Amino acid sequence: MTGGAAAGPPLIRHNDYSPLDLPGLGGWEPSLPVSVVIPARGGQHRLDLVLAALAAQSYPDHLMEVIVVDDGSEPPLRLPEIAPADTRIIAADPGRWGIAHAVNSGAARADGLVLQRLDSDMVVCREHIEALARWHHLSDHVVAIGAKKFIEEPPVTPARVHEAVRGGSLGDVFDLAAAVPSSTEETIARLDGLRTSRNPYHVCTGPTVSMRREVFHAVGGLDPAVPRGEDTEFAYRLAQHGVVFVPDMAAQAVHLGLPAQRLDRDRAVRLVSPYLAHRIPLRRDLRKDRERRWLVPYVEVVLHVDGVAEERVRRAVGAALSGSVGDVAVALVAPWPEPDGERRPVPDGPDFELLLMREHFAHDDRVRTVTGVSATPAPVPFRYTGPVAVPPAPRTLEKMIAALQRDRLGMLTVDLGADGTAVLERTEALGRALLLGAADPDAVAASVRATHGAGRGERAEFWPPAQADPDGTGAPVKDPARPPVTARERPLQGRDGARRPEADGRRPEPGGRGPADPSLRKARALLSRLRTVIGQD
Known part of the structure; x- marks a missing residue:
């Protein structure tokens, strides 16, 4: 064994380096400085x-x-x-x-x-x-x-x-x-x-x-x-x-x-914990404060937004950021128009939507507008890529990560039918593919399958049974695993024994003063005036 790394080194799956043929001490000729x-x-x-x-x-x-x-x-x-x-x-x-x-x-x-x-x-x-x-x-x-x-x-x-x-x-x-x-x-x-x-x-x-x-x-x-x-x-x-x-x-x-x-073990652990909590997302035990922002996110969500209406993109980003996985960053990929300092009229067409979109997210440090994504999102450990038309449901990312972790996969692809696919990738698997010389997406996918494995899933496993975009607006539906409390499930009487408006099919006004529907408020006002005129009020 001389020179650098052997030509065509054996494939190593996960961290099982057993295929490497290790020479005995003293029984080989070193060459690397x-x-x-x-x-x-x-x-x-x-x-x-x-x-x-x-x-x-x-x-x-x-x-x-x-x-x-x-x-x-x-x-x-x-x-x-x-x-x-x-x-x-x-x-x-x-x-x-x-x-x-x-x-x-x-x-x-x-x-x-x-x-x-x-x-x-x-x-x-x-x-x-x-x-x-x-x-x-x-x-x-x-x-x-x-x-x-x-x-x-x-x-x-x-x-x-x-x-x-x-x-x-x-x-x-x-x-x-x-x-x-x-x-x-x-x-x-x-x-x-x-x-x-x-x-x-x-x-x-x-x-x-x-x-x-x-x-x-x-x-x-x-x-x-x-x-x-x-x-x-x-x-x-x-x-x-x-x-x-x-x-x-x-x-x-x-x-x-x-x-x-x-x-002093307790002191040593306390000294190191805040540094690792911010920088090692896999240490979930150190990230128990759900509402916190962390230096390195747990998941990067990639959305290709060229040609998509700004409102739909906003809904998709909101869905990604408000799910059960809290520490998420979003990358919006599009050919963003660059300002050149010239006086120009407000653009129309695709540039108009992109301008609105970029300004809407300009000051949210969780959202980036980029023209492309890097080969890996390191040091972020996972990357999700999916269509804007099917934004992540509240527990989609959580479920996909759990499936990836359970089977130690490097990639999980979910079939979304006519809407395309959603893909979750493990960063270390992408990194290994690059180290092995994979240069194009097909070669990267083949390398990930060989070193970490790849799986496929169905939409119903990770999204609610209902349509993910029922009204065509890009609005996410709620995960049935966490159903909202309906009016029928709420008590029909308040603490004072009075019957709630919901029991009569009416919605309360803000502050509990009566019907919230504008037409009902208008009718009520008209009735009040009539009563005044005829002396009944």
């Missing part, structure tokens, strides 16, 4: 131990560089005596701070085709870099995750660590029997090495993880605006990009110091 990026702030002694271990790696020296990013240490970090040959310390780019920013700063200077992120308190075994790098020789859309255990830092020198790692035994200097195992390793084992995991990004928590450099940059790197949980948020975006998460237990490491969650 690896850049190890280490964000650090203070902790010179721990960094010395980390670099001493990296200097004893089985991965070829000429294929490995190490970039330590100093995130404002006082005093500044220095390069120790024992370190890999190609190691340098750089300062984080000015203007920001934090782990995410430091990693991005290092990745921007990296020359390797593979990026290995490593924490400055992670001492790795001899085969660590090799174990993870071999996956990237098999596929260019794998994210490899190393193993770790937590230990109390012992009094040990860098020279002793270097000697132990080169000899192949971390146990010579660290008491591995007393180490605290990572909770992620239990999850990895329970889910067959993440092969059966529905959301494998959950265990990609950052301290030792590697990927192709172009994948890192394609998703925008880490988000410096997320000071807590930045690794999980980054892993979520990687998942939407379509990558495969592969844990490798041969890539062992010890984390110097106990995890913060173990010391």
Whole structure:
């Protein structure tokens, strides 16, 4: 196995990477250059131990560089005596701070085709870099995750660590029997090495993880605006990009110091929750406040509105935004006329409707007017595309997402008869299709079927039995699963025992003063005047 990813790599369905033919450690020839990026702030002694271990790696020296990013240490970090040959310390780019920013700063200077992120308190075994790098020789859309255990830092020198790692035994200097195992390793084992995991990004928590450099940059790197949980948020975006998460237990490491969650779990969870709630829509447990607006929506609804009356579009948008799935964004696709600054009469024809439509939604941040949609809606996890004539019923999106999740599908198509089709797509499946080279809609659909599966449904499964547009106006009908209370179901007497107007077939006026029908009010006024004239009032 030499060179880059093998030609025509085997197909990986969901996250089951079993088809990849992994070589044994030491039994293959590496060829990809690896850049190890280490964000650090203070902790010179721990960094010395980390670099001493990296200097004893089985991965070829000429294929490995190490970039330590100093995130404002006082005093500044220095390069120790024992370190890999190609190691340098750089300062984080000015203007920001934090782990995410430091990693991005290092990745921007990296020359390797593979990026290995490593924490400055992670001492790795001899085969660590090799174990993870071999996956990237098999596929260019794998994210490899190393193993770790937590230990109390012992009094040990860098020279002793270097000697132990080169000899192949971390146990010579660290008491591995007393180490605290990572909770992620239990999850990895329970889910067959993440092969059966529905959301494998959950265990990609950052301290030792590697990927192709172009994948890192394609998703925008880490988000410096997320000071807590930045690794999980980054892993979520990687998942939407379509990558495969592969844990490798041969890539062992010890984390110097106990995890913060173990010391104060409640506080750690509270610190990370608001950041993840806004940025990871799949964390439904963090989005229990239904009326809230979130940074990243759960579903993007795409409506093609060229040639459609503005009133119909407004009704369809209202239906999408008012359904049982609250965090929705709408993209209205049309050849929107661009203002050119010239004095012109008010247009007519299609441009007139589009002008009205654009202005109507101009200040609603949930609605965008676009001339086309991107290949994927990432980081939004789902995209719905359907006709304006059949807007989503109150529970359509909820039901379609449930069906997609239940069967782990990448795409669900619903037949709407003469009105066409409605399609719900899973973003990670679209991302995988693009990573595999699918370039046109047919190729994307074929790839999604192969890697995630595609299903079909009937209209009655996701829309009420009644016509979705009975009066031709585009107005949605209410889902029978949540029927409105009818007049017959309401009590015919009020709390004071008086008979309600509904009992006589009359509608009350606003404020309860009598009939609301204008003709009835007019007749009543006329009768009052007549009574006055004849002296009966």
